[in-house]
Amino acid sequence: MPSIPALHESAVLLQPGLVALRRALHEEPEVGLDLPLTQARVLAALEGLPLEVAVGEKLSSVTAVLRGGRPGPVVLLRGDMDALPVQEATGLPYASRFPGVMHACGHDLHVAGLVGAARLLAERREQLAGDVVFMFQPGEEGLAGARVMLEEGLLEAAGRTPVAAYALHVTAATYPRGTVAGRPGPIMAAADTLTVTLRGRGGHGSSPHTALDPVPAVCEAVLALQTMVTRRFDAFDPVVLTVGTLHAGTANNIIPGDAFFEATVRSFSPEARDRVRTESLRVVRGVAAAHGLEADAVFTDVYPPNVNNVAEAGFAAEVARELLGPERVLTMPQPEAGAEDFSFVAERIPSAYFFLGACPPGLDPASAPDNHSAQAAFDDSVLADGATLLAELALRRLEQGADA
Numbered sequence: 001m002p003s004i005p006a007l008h009e010s011a012v013l014l015q016p017g018l019v020a021l022r023r024a025l026h027e028e029p030e031v032g033l034d035l036p037l038t039q040a041r042v043l044a045a046l047e048g049l050p051l052e053v054a055v056g057e058k059l060s061s062v063t064a065v066l067r068g069g070r071p072g073p074v075v076l077l078r079g080d081m082d083a084l085p086v087q088e089a090t091g092l093p094y095a096s097r098f099p100g101v102m103h104a105c106g107h108d109l110h111v112a113g114l115v116g117a118a119r120l121l122a123e124r125r126e127q128l129a130g131d132v133v134f135m136f137q138p139g140e141e142g143l144a145g146a147r148v149m150l151e152e153g154l155l156e157a158a159g160r161t162p163v164a165a166y167a168l169h170v171t172a173a174t175y176p177r178g179t180v181a182g183r184p185g186p187i188m189a190a191a192d193t194l195t196v197t198l199r200g201r202g203g204h205g206s207s208p209h210t211a212l213d214p215v216p217a218v219c220e221a222v223l224a225l226q227t228m229v230t231r232r233f234d235a236f237d238p239v240v241l242t243v244g245t246l247h248a249g250t251a252n253n254i255i256p257g258d259a260f261f262e263a264t265v266r267s268f269s270p271e272a273r274d275r276v277r278t279e280s281l282r283v284v285r286g287v288a289a290a291h292g293l294e295a296d297a298v299f300t301d302v303y304p305p306n307v308n309n310v311a312e313a314g315f316a317a318e319v320a321r322e323l324l325g326p327e328r329v330l331t332m333p334q335p336e337a338g339a340e341d342f343s344f345v346a347e348r349i350p351s352a353y354f355f356l357g358a359c360p361p362g363l364d365p366a367s368a369p370d371n372h373s374a375q376a377a378f379d380d381s382v383l384a385d386g387a388t389l390l391a392e393l394a395l396r397r398l399e400q401g402a403d404a
């Protein structure tokens, strides 16, 4: 395909501007659903391009539609925009100027890469056999910004539902710089929350028979959940259940009236997720009942598993191999247990989500500080490749038409 070198040559010309944008974003990171400075930079970077631009109502998203010169379907490209509540410790010249806030997950590169893809595709608008939706998304870090954008009509932005969606995520560690890693099927976990309060009856620590002690029962419930993980789930469709907080009581001689714990629950398929939702609540309620306690147990769905469509993941890997060379495209042997709210898009649209190694030169990806670390550093020399890959995926997928 002749479009690959041509696209990449244009991307190399854009690279200095994309690096400047990325570093400006890096200096002024924002957390959450409301990212006014970031949104203003995105709007400024898209200014003058032939796009239909809309902003979100409940969040500072930007949705931009590029209408191709030829008829065809719609493809969606996504970049998330938000930072994390971390005090940056990289010592980089363009480190965060905002105390306690840092682009520690590389979403500043995602914004710049998506701007790059928009520029590359806008330059080739007449060639495009359909339309492209650019999804600039706040609130990836735990706030389900993607779901809010869907509720606000993301998939109707171009007037027709997209036939495919693609997203890249940079990594500060794990993969060598410039390497793309993905897999068909589940690529990241569902991340849900189990919140439990066991209610008994408080009393004097010397006379437990006069009280209803929730402490032994809560210990039993935590262990029963671990047994549930190994006995009730397929080893090849696993779940992870980690109790991260556990609280009861105020003094060593007082039996508390209640005990509380909270767990993160990871699963990799809709089936395992449904099962762990039912089973975990039954285990907790059953242990409580066995001891005569009341259980307030709530399983909260947070992010679904991020599942790559098999055909789209195969197509994206093929394009990446052609673009970058086969040695720079890896098939992950298993999913990651982290979570990602692109999963809400992937639930609705056949999607492919990939990692892009951005480990800085001189660091070993096996030991470099990883995403979310205060020392995480991302090499923005990968921006041209990332923008080219996204643009090429859109160009080629549109060429295949709606029924590919």
Ligand SMILES: [Zn+2]
Binding pocket: 105, 106, 107, 140, 169
């Ligand atoms: Zn991230």
